Amino acid sequence: MTPEQISRRLQDRFADAVRAADASGLHPxxxxxxxxxxxxxxxxxxxxxxxxxxLRSISGVxxxxxxxxxxxxxxxxxxxxHAFAIKVEAPRDNPHTPSVCxxxxxADWHEREAFDLLGIVYDxxxxxxxxxxxxxxxxxxxxKDYEFPREYHGIPCSTxxxxxxxxx
Amino acid sequence: MLDRxxxxxxxxxxxxxxxxxDVTRDDAAGVDSDVMTEEMLVNMGPQHPSTHGVxxxxxxxxxxxxxxxxxxxGYLHRCAxxxxxxxQYFQFIPYTDRMDYLAGMNNNLAFALAVEKLAGLEVPERxxxxxxxxxEMNRIASHLVSMGTYGLDLGAFTPFLYAxxxxxxxxxxxxxxxxxxxxxxxxxxxGVTDDIPAGWLxxxxxxxxxxxxxxxxxxxxxxxxxxxxxxTANVGVIxxxxxxxxxxxxxxxxxxxxxxxxxxxTPDLVYGRMDFEVCTGKGRMGAVGDCWDRYFVRIEEMEQSxxxxxxxxxxxxxxxxxHKAKMPKILKPPAxxxxxxIENPRGELGFLVISxxxxxxxxxxxxxxxFCNLAILNEVATDCLLADVPAIVGSIDVVMxxxxx
Numbered sequence: 001m002t003p004e005q006i007s008r009r010l011q012d013r014f015a016d017a018v019r020a021a022d023a024s025g026l027h028p029x030x031x032x033x034x035x036x037x038x039x040x041x042x043x044x045x046x047x048x049x050x051x052x053x054x055l056r057s058i059s060g061v062x063x064x065x066x067x068x069x070x071x072x073x074x075x076x077x078x079x080x081x082h083a084f085a086i087k088v089e090a091p092r093d094n095p096h097t098p099s100v101c102x103x104x105x106x107a108d109w110h111e112r113e114a115f116d117l118l119g120i121v122y123d124x125x126x127x128x129x130x131x132x133x134x135x136x137x138x139x140x141x142x143x144k145d146y147e148f149p150r151e152y153h154g155i156p157c158s159t160x161x162x163x164x165x166x167x168x
Numbered sequence: 169m170l171d172r173x174x175x176x177x178x179x180x181x182x183x184x185x186x187x188x189x190d191v192t193r194d195d196a197a198g199v200d201s202d203v204m205t206e207e208m209l210v211n212m213g214p215q216h217p218s219t220h221g222v223x224x225x226x227x228x229x230x231x232x233x234x235x236x237x238x239x240x241x242g243y244l245h246r247c248a249x250x251x252x253x254x255x256q257y258f259q260f261i262p263y264t265d266r267m268d269y270l271a272g273m274n275n276n277l278a279f280a281l282a283v284e285k286l287a288g289l290e291v292p293e294r295x296x297x298x299x300x301x302x303x304e305m306n307r308i309a310s311h312l313v314s315m316g317t318y319g320l321d322l323g324a325f326t327p328f329l330y331a332x333x334x335x336x337x338x339x340x341x342x343x344x345x346x347x348x349x350x351x352x353x354x355x356x357x358x359g360v361t362d363d364i365p366a367g368w369l370x371x372x373x374x375x376x377x378x379x380x381x382x383x384x385x386x387x388x389x390x391x392x393x394x395x396x397x398x399x400t401a402n403v404g405v406i407x408x409x410x411x412x413x414x415x416x417x418x419x420x421x422x423x424x425x426x427x428x429x430x431x432x433x434t435p436d437l438v439y440g441r442m443d444f445e446v447c448t449g450k451g452r453m454g455a456v457g458d459c460w461d462r463y464f465v466r467i468e469e470m471e472q473s474x475x476x477x478x479x480x481x482x483x484x485x486x487x488x489x490x491h492k493a494k495m496p497k498i499l500k501p502p503a504x505x506x507x508x509x510i511e512n513p514r515g516e517l518g519f520l521v522i523s524x525x526x527x528x529x530x531x532x533x534x535x536x537x538x539f540c541n542l543a544i545l546n547e548v549a550t551d552c553l554l555a556d557v558p559a560i561v562g563s564i565d566v567v568m569x570x571x572x573x
Contacts, residue, residue, distance in 0.1 A: 057535035106415025
């Protein structure tokens with residue numbers, strides 16, 4: 001299926017849950033309502049025409065101007081070869097997104113990573129702990145307003161990154 | 169490959185016929201039910217010869233049985249994605265080298281392709297051929313390390329030396345083209361940094377002629393080694409449906425019998441013109457998707473990579489254009505985003521790159537194959553024998569630099 005067809009199919013099936021969709025760009029995707037996300041995910045995986053059985057990646061993206069933390073799910077079907085992405089948005093001040101570990105076990109470490117680096121809380125994840133950073137690390141480095149610590153357990157950290165973007 | 173082995177007169181002495189190899193093992197479940205001992209936590213790594221870097225696995229054991237294997241990663245974390253948000257596009261290329269440091273060329277390529285798609289850059293045909301040659305040569309080098317160290321994990325020291333002997337020659341070729349032996353930054357946004365030097369293709373053909381017969385040596389030495397088969401056949405079996413559900417990719421996925429290769433599924437560059445096979449595990453020594461299958465997929469892929477490089481060398485003479493596209497001094501892709509995944513030696517390496525129209529990316533996300541493949545470790549290692557854990561970890565073939573990023 002083409003991205004347009006996938007997008008149409010999702011909107012036909014979940015008219016109230018799938019919002020503004022960009023199906024023609026370089027990164028065809030649809031935006032899904034957090035409350036219905038697990039249901040949509042199951043449909044994406046189980047529907048015979050879609051068969052999105054392979055979760056490639058979950059990327060958290062911070063948009064402070066919009067007050068949003070977005071989880072980007074890149075999916076591909078090993079049966080049909082078509083790819084599509086889903087975005088689920090969470091408010092920045094209370095970032096909760098349902099976990100899709102039950103749908104794609106692959107989401108396990110990806111969600112932990114997005115929690116670790118961006119602080120998105122995936123409700124229903126069996127073991128949502130930091131994965132790359134130490135457990136006692138403060139803050140979420142990939143947020144745009146992250147302030148690099150000056151020291152960690154007595155180890156001095158570089159303050160070079162406290163400069164304002166862009167460095168170049 | 170087997171057919172050719174059988175044609176050798178001495179083959180029967182060295183290579184056991186698969187049906188002759190008794191791969192039935194002492195039933196692991198029997199060990200469990202015999203004696204229930206006290207549970208013990210065993211810490212494996214981060215400094216451990218069989219973890220290929222700083223991987224730490226905490227094993228909950230009952231005697232010799234593993235009840236739970238919890239990987240702890242992040243020892244090499246340097247938040248490369250944050251670095252990516254602070255550098256211009258082409259400046260991030262050297263950081264990709266340091267993710268999967270055994271496959272620097274492929275990493276450069278994945279990021280370059282993502283940025284080119286975002287910026288709408290057309291890469292000259294000649295550059296595409298050069299890229300494929302280097303990507304496939306790096307795949308051979310990477311699989312050689314994987315094969316050698318896997319033998320090392322299981323107590324076979326010699327194959328490691330053989331593997332590094334050949335890898336050196338590939339690194340010599342890379343050095344001749346770009347000056348570096350490990351972190352190349354050779355493939356860059358828009359093409360490759362320099363054209364290949366005069367006489368390089370001839371040297372490359374020379375290497376391929378030398379290398380191809382060596383694959384059989386590895387089989388004689390390791391693949392069909394009785395002890396090696398005993399340690400890997402029927403161990404750590406990953407069924408195909410679980411492999412897909414866990415998002416495994418590369419030889420780990422294909423070892424489970426799933427013919428999924430992004431070079432075929434979403435052919436980019438000149439892969440569409442290449443004639444090669446997708447190698448999958450066939451359960452020749454045990455169950456489909458065991459450690460031996462995953463290992464052997466890599467051996468077969470080296471042969472396929474040789475085929476691809478030979479075809480590229482044949483065709484590159486007629487390719488149009490130079491080694492690099494015309495590039496603006498400062499690349500500012502239009503605001504937008506894209507995801508691009510390619511087949512790395514270890515699986516799918518993908519980059520999600522978001523541009524806000526400036527010279528610095530808004531977000532760079534790397535989807536590394538080692539990271540995703542390692543996630544299944546607990547499911548595979550549970551209810552295995554303790555001694556099988558190095559065999560399983562080695563067969564997944566992780567590079568920690570890319571797991572931790």
